[in-house]
Amino acid sequence: MQxxxxxxxxxxxxxxxxxxxxxxxxxxxxxxxSPDFGFSQEFAEYRAYSPGDDLRHVDWNVFARxxxxxxxxxxxxxxxxxxxxxxxxxSMSFASSGxxxxxxxxxxAASIFYLTIQSQRDAAGLIVFDDEVRSYVxxxxxxxxxxxxxxxxxxxxxxxxxxxxxxxxxxxxxxxxRGLVVVISDFFDSPEKIVHTIEPLRYHGNEVVLxxxxxxxxxxxxxxxAVLLVDMETQESLEVTPEYGRxxxxxxxxxxxxxxxNRTRGAGMDYHLFVTDHPLDGALREYLxxxxxxx
Amino acid sequence: MGFLAPWFLAGGLAAGLPIYxxxxxxxxxxxxxFSSLMFFERRTQSSIKHRRLRYLLLLAFRLAVILLxxxxxxxxxxxxxAAAMAGEKLDLLVIDDSFSMRAGTRLADAxxxxxxxLDARKPGxxxxxxxxxxxxxxxxxxxxxxxVLRSAVDSVEPGDTRGSFGSLSSALRSMGETVxxxxxxxxxxxxxxxxxxxxxxxMSLPGNVTVVLHPEAKAPxxxxxxxxxxxxxxxxxxKKSRVQAVISGxxxxxxxxxxxxxxxxxxxxxxxVNVPANGRASVEFTSLDVPYGLAxxxxxxxxxxxxxxxxxxxxxxxxxxxxxxxxxxxPDDSRSPLYFRAALAAAAESxxxxxxxxxxxxxxxxxxxxxxxxxxxVASLPASFEASLDNYVKLGGSVLIAAGTSAARHxxxxxxxxxxxxxxYYSREGARFQTVGDSDPSYxxxxxxxHLAGVKFYFAVRVASPDARVAARLTDQTPLLMEKxxxxxxxxxxxxxxxxxxxxxxxxxxxxxxIDQTARYLSGMETRVGSRMVDSFLELxxxxxxSVGVEVVDPDGKRPLSLKEAVTAQSxxxxxxxxxQLRLASGRQxxxxxxxxxxxxxxDVIPRDVLxxxxxxxxxxxxxxxxxxxxxxxxxxxxxxxxYAVLLLLVATLAESLLSSQYLTMSRExx
Numbered sequence: 001m002q003x004x005x006x007x008x009x010x011x012x013x014x015x016x017x018x019x020x021x022x023x024x025x026x027x028x029x030x031x032x033x034s035p036d037f038g039f040s041q042e043f044a045e046y047r048a049y050s051p052g053d054d055l056r057h058v059d060w061n062v063f064a065r066x067x068x069x070x071x072x073x074x075x076x077x078x079x080x081x082x083x084x085x086x087x088x089x090x091s092m093s094f095a096s097s098g099x100x101x102x103x104x105x106x107x108x109a110a111s112i113f114y115l116t117i118q119s120q121r122d123a124a125g126l127i128v129f130d131d132e133v134r135s136y137v138x139x140x141x142x143x144x145x146x147x148x149x150x151x152x153x154x155x156x157x158x159x160x161x162x163x164x165x166x167x168x169x170x171x172x173x174x175x176x177x178r179g180l181v182v183v184i185s186d187f188f189d190s191p192e193k194i195v196h197t198i199e200p201l202r203y204h205g206n207e208v209v210l211x212x213x214x215x216x217x218x219x220x221x222x223x224x225x226a227v228l229l230v231d232m233e234t235q236e237s238l239e240v241t242p243e244y245g246r247x248x249x250x251x252x253x254x255x256x257x258x259x260x261x262n263r264t265r266g267a268g269m270d271y272h273l274f275v276t277d278h279p280l281d282g283a284l285r286e287y288l289x290x291x292x293x294x295x
Numbered sequence: 296m297g298f299l300a301p302w303f304l305a306g307g308l309a310a311g312l313p314i315y316x317x318x319x320x321x322x323x324x325x326x327x328x329f330s331s332l333m334f335f336e337r338r339t340q341s342s343i344k345h346r347r348l349r350y351l352l353l354l355a356f357r358l359a360v361i362l363l364x365x366x367x368x369x370x371x372x373x374x375x376x377a378a379a380m381a382g383e384k385l386d387l388l389v390i391d392d393s394f395s396m397r398a399g400t401r402l403a404d405a406x407x408x409x410x411x412x413l414d415a416r417k418p419g420x421x422x423x424x425x426x427x428x429x430x431x432x433x434x435x436x437x438x439x440x441x442x443v444l445r446s447a448v449d450s451v452e453p454g455d456t457r458g459s460f461g462s463l464s465s466a467l468r469s470m471g472e473t474v475x476x477x478x479x480x481x482x483x484x485x486x487x488x489x490x491x492x493x494x495x496x497x498m499s500l501p502g503n504v505t506v507v508l509h510p511e512a513k514a515p516x517x518x519x520x521x522x523x524x525x526x527x528x529x530x531x532x533x534k535k536s537r538v539q540a541v542i543s544g545x546x547x548x549x550x551x552x553x554x555x556x557x558x559x560x561x562x563x564x565x566x567x568v569n570v571p572a573n574g575r576a577s578v579e580f581t582s583l584d585v586p587y588g589l590a591x592x593x594x595x596x597x598x599x600x601x602x603x604x605x606x607x608x609x610x611x612x613x614x615x616x617x618x619x620x621x622x623x624x625x626p627d628d629s630r631s632p633l634y635f636r637a638a639l640a641a642a643a644e645s646x647x648x649x650x651x652x653x654x655x656x657x658x659x660x661x662x663x664x665x666x667x668x669x670x671x672x673v674a675s676l677p678a679s680f681e682a683s684l685d686n687y688v689k690l691g692g693s694v695l696i697a698a699g700t701s702a703a704r705h706x707x708x709x710x711x712x713x714x715x716x717x718x719x720y721y722s723r724e725g726a727r728f729q730t731v732g733d734s735d736p737s738y739x740x741x742x743x744x745x746h747l748a749g750v751k752f753y754f755a756v757r758v759a760s761p762d763a764r765v766a767a768r769l770t771d772q773t774p775l776l777m778e779k780x781x782x783x784x785x786x787x788x789x790x791x792x793x794x795x796x797x798x799x800x801x802x803x804x805x806x807x808x809x810i811d812q813t814a815r816y817l818s819g820m821e822t823r824v825g826s827r828m829v830d831s832f833l834e835l836x837x838x839x840x841x842s843v844g845v846e847v848v849d850p851d852g853k854r855p856l857s858l859k860e861a862v863t864a865q866s867x868x869x870x871x872x873x874x875x876q877l878r879l880a881s882g883r884q885x886x887x888x889x890x891x892x893x894x895x896x897x898x899d900v901i902p903r904d905v906l907x908x909x910x911x912x913x914x915x916x917x918x919x920x921x922x923x924x925x926x927x928x929x930x931x932x933x934x935x936x937x938x939y940a941v942l943l944l945l946v947a948t949l950a951e952s953l954l955s956s957q958y959l960t961m962s963r964e965x966x
Contacts, residue, residue, distance in 0.1 A: 240335055
């Protein structure tokens with residue numbers, strides 16, 4: 001478990017200017033905006049009084065000057081609800097160098113959990129899936145939630161194939177409160193099908209972010225001679241020439257990434273590509289910057 | 296099909312290496328797990344199959360290279376019958392035009408037989424015509440045109456060179472290196488025994504050559520000839536000049552022959568001589584009275600045989616006046632002129648007229664008009680003579696000085712001009728005498744004198760002359776023979792005497808060539824040779840006479856040298872018998888009598904068993920000769936496939952190189 005709290009990763013995250021500022025300002029209440037309007041400190045707008053409204057919210061100063069009743073509305077700030085959907089199919093175990101996509105996804109999820117729970121006091125949950133839901137940790141802020149999440153992450157071993165339909169259905173059944181949903185996967189499927197499956201999460205008012213994890217060799221395979229490739233999920237085999245790997249494959253995978261990104265953003269979701277040879281803190285920084293920009 | 300070196304086929308086992316590399320090693324690659332194959336397509340399999348096919352093509356080329364290397368070393372051949380190869384064979388007609396073919400109708404018979412062969416051969420067969428003397432001359436290229444071949448045969452003229460079957464075999468061996476189709480050699484010759492080389496191995500022929508002989512002479516014929524003539528090249532005194540001739544008979548009975556000496560077409564002397572059976576007889580003409588200038592001479596016999604061309608031997612003689620030599624000596628020295636005169640008379644064939652004068656009477660003698668002057672151990676010269684002699688040398692005259700005990704009384708050598716630094720009496724010392732230590736072999740006086748080996752010197756003078764060329768030194772490094780150029784002339788100093796007292800040189804045989812060569816050198820006279828042999832080379836110029844035109848007129852009155860050759864040719868080969876007129880680079884006009892090699896006069900034929908051994912057929916030589924144009928051997932002959940194997944190997948190597956370099960380019964990862 002200690003590896004998820006790697007001091008280097010934490011140092012990288014803690015060193016961010018954004019995180020430091022958020023901690024000072026009360027990151028727990030301020031980093032994520034609540035989708036509801038509430039009555040807190042930050043003024044939002046005035047609204048004409050209508051029968052049935054709570055008289056406690058009438059701005060009597062305005063009434064005294066104009067003899068009209070207006071309600072003073074404030075921007076509500078609540079703790080957010082983070083749920084990470086982690087793909088644990090066999091293809092996630094691919095590694096061209098030391099770090100597999102699964103490891104990278106674990107580091108990423110653990111860092112987000114730590115950031116969320118320890119710094120922001122938000123509720124966080126986890127669903128590990130392949131073609132079934134393999135483990136589910138309900139989002140909570142209870143004591144020991146971080147360790148439950150990290151334990152579940154550690155126990156998630158890649159196997160079987162990917163099927164987004166079942167976990168999404170499962171998630172929709174259990175999701176009662178709106179929040180932030182992060183889907184971590186290599187997304188080796190049709191972009192149309194992926195977006196079509198994940199898109200319903202937004203209908204409940206969730207913000208959905210896709211973290212696309214790819215190995216550098218999946219983007220630019222280096223083949224010096226014709227090799228027999230075996231699909232890690234289907235066990236199908238295919239002999240591939242270096243020319244194909246250099247030219248057509250790269251075009252197709254780049255096209256896939258671009259298509260997925262366009263469709264994701266077109267559906268009102270967020271998308272980010274992580275390559276496993278990139279630094280993890282850099283990836284978090286980019287993500288948090290992105291989040292900040294959306295607020 | 297067979298192999299000349301079948302053990303090399305074992306090298307074909309090396310073909311297992313590319314098979315291992317291509318098929319076995321490549322198939323041991325393990326499958327590579329990949330996250331998803333959704334971006335790969337089945338159609339890439341065709342690329343793999345295509346590549347595999349190309350790898351198999353590369354493997355095939357590599358196997359072919361190894362197998363062809365082994366095959367080439369094994370030297371494969373197939374046995375093909377002569378009949379099957381007749382369509383590719385080349386009929387090579389060689390007509391002997393050597394000197395012996397002048398006998399009777401030999402050459403005409405040979406040309407007739409060759410034309411008959413050309414008429415009898417099948418249409419479409421290739422043939423080539425050559426002539427054979429001392430060398431092989433190609434008259435046509437291989438062709439099917441009978442007209443060209445017939446005209447080439449008709450153009451063969453009798454030659455004067457000596458036949459050489461060794462040259463023919465050598466030419467065929469060279470031809471066999473480039474022509475691999477069968478060659479059927481038809482030799483139209485008198486099969487003269489003297490045409491055989493010294494070693495039978497020099498007549499070996501390549502494997503694709505078949506010999507068919509067409510002998511134009513069945514048995515040796517009787518022939519008399521003037522075998523050799525010994526005559527001076529230059530005549531100074533006709534009464535003292537002698538001509539000796541040797542008359543030989545080959546396969547001849549006893550006969551009495553008349554021998555004539557002919558000068559410029561006129562018979563000047565006649566003698567009769569009995570020539571024994573198969574033997575020789577000598578004839579000597581005691582005088583050679585020729586007019587001044589160059590004379591065409593010959594010794595002629597009346598042989599009445601079938602080869603009249605060898606009944607005379609030609610030589611050229613030049614008539615000149617003898618050269619004058621002035622010999623100055625001390626009155627009490629009677630030995631020096633005696634020895635010098637005897638040596639000069641013995642060597643130079645009366646070429647020099649020696650005028651001896653004692654030193655006390657030389658005052659009124661003028662050196663001008665003499666070819667050179669000899670001062671033999673003279674103590675001192677009259678002042679007037681020394682002055683005139685000094686002037687004579689500066690104007691181009693030559694002087695030979697012998698410095699003996701008398702000359703050593705004075706500190707200076709007259710004319711030579713250098714001082715005597717010491718006198719060496721070796722007889723008074725422990726060594727008793729000195730011999731010649733070092734000598735310059737390029738110096739004319741020493742060259743033919745055997746470097747004065749064995750001559751004992753009891754006395755010598757030591758002269759220090761830094762600007763003189765030293766031609767010989769004694770063993771104590773005392774200069775013995777020195778030459779100094781003074782003005783236009785030259786002075787030669789012999790540091791001892793000619794009197795048999797200071798040395799024993801006059802008693803040694805080498806004294807004669809020494810005096811002869813020294814006299815010729817100082818007088819500028821060259822040794823002239825009046826007769827030469829066909830095929831010998833004539834020197835046209837020396838190293839100092841480059842870019843000077845020469846002129847050669849052959850016996851037919853034609854000039855065989857082109858203008859360029861007349862300026863650049865160093866030598867000229869004499870290919871015809873007769874008189875050649877020459878104008879050499881030195882400007883000297885000359886005349887040379889050229890005679891055929893007298894070995895051609897022996898008309899003996901090669902034994903039948905030797906011919907059979909040469910042709911490789913010991914049973915049907917006569918049959919071959921009787922049926923010209925017939926295929927000689929119907930047995931199968933090996934036909935080498937080595938060239939084809941090497942050609943295929945070259946093609947396979949090139950294809951393998953191109954294909955593999957293409958694969959290397961494809962496998963290289965982009966940057």
